[in-house]
Amino acid sequence: MSQEIEIEFKNLLTVQEYNQLAGDLFSQAETIEQTNYYFETPSFDLKENGSALRIRKKNGTYTLTLKEPHPDGLLETHDKLTEKEFLSWTAGTPSEAPNVIAQLKKMSMDVAALEYLGSMVTFRKEIPYQNTLLVLDKSIYLDTEDAELELEATSKNHGEKIFNSLLENYQIPLRDTPPKIARFFNQKRSL
Template sequence: MTQEVEIEFKNLLTIQEYNQLAEDLFSHAETIKQTNDYFETPAFDLKENGSALRIRQKNGTYTLTLKEPHPDGLLETHDKLTEKEYLSWTSGTPLEAPNVTAQLEKMSIHVSALNYLGSMVTFRQEIPYQDTLLVLDKSIYLDTEDAELELEATSKSHGEKVFNNLIENYQIPFRDTPPKIARFFNQKQAM
């Protein structure tokens, strides 16, 4: 499948909250390292469209993903890349990828206009949790480290209920949690 709707809920965590959740819920979960490489046009055309573009390196694979607004969450469009294609993208020569290119063209964005902005390394743990996927992330980027809890669901109402109950049970205050790419851009602009 080259497209899917992502329904997720997320909340930034303090180190103490992260450690508590890691101990209570994720003590047997494998930690997976993934790297997100981010792209944007000089005029921030993706941001203007409420969209984001990344390549995720995970377990020796490279997946180009365009995220766009969708009524139920985010519409994700994917293309698998070879290592050679990945290296071309990150060295400043993005190549057309059929699914993502088609979506970009709907926004009047050509891949040649995209610039590589940098990367974020995330150490991720995942567990099934009350018919959802619960994710604990610690991310490192641009001399910054943060942690977040994510919950992915197939239904917005069920996901919201499970997520709200979980953070309430752990007495974690709800925090405005921009997507990883927005946190990356905010930090880059602050430097």
């Protein structure tokens, strides 16, 4: 099965903080455009389970990802989709995705109840940084734009130390930063 544990730290940024980090650390990094397409049931069953479901389009490929709580971070389960399968999912008829659907069934989730609720476009820059991956994102969704810094690590302790040190060096306050999907749904509810 295609699964991994994601250990990441994230912090929302002001425009000024984003621009400073972009200039200081990411000036040589390529910008990658990706789009997340979000799914949920009408009664928010995924959210109730602390989970999230999305399809990410990146470099012409489509990956369906289910994120679930895990003691060390998030358990991510993936399936690659064809464009036809992607279109089927966004049209409300989920196609075969064996890894994700098996996990959803373990959660007693009704796959047929899943609905496509919208998308978020992210312009991402990535660099290796002190044995971690540092990511600078600018996201656009539902007439909103925000920016965040993410750090992905293989160890929670190492990642937290590097992330906090970086924020301190740039005098960026640690902010409560919900995941992208939560920010998307919060904005959707406010419209």
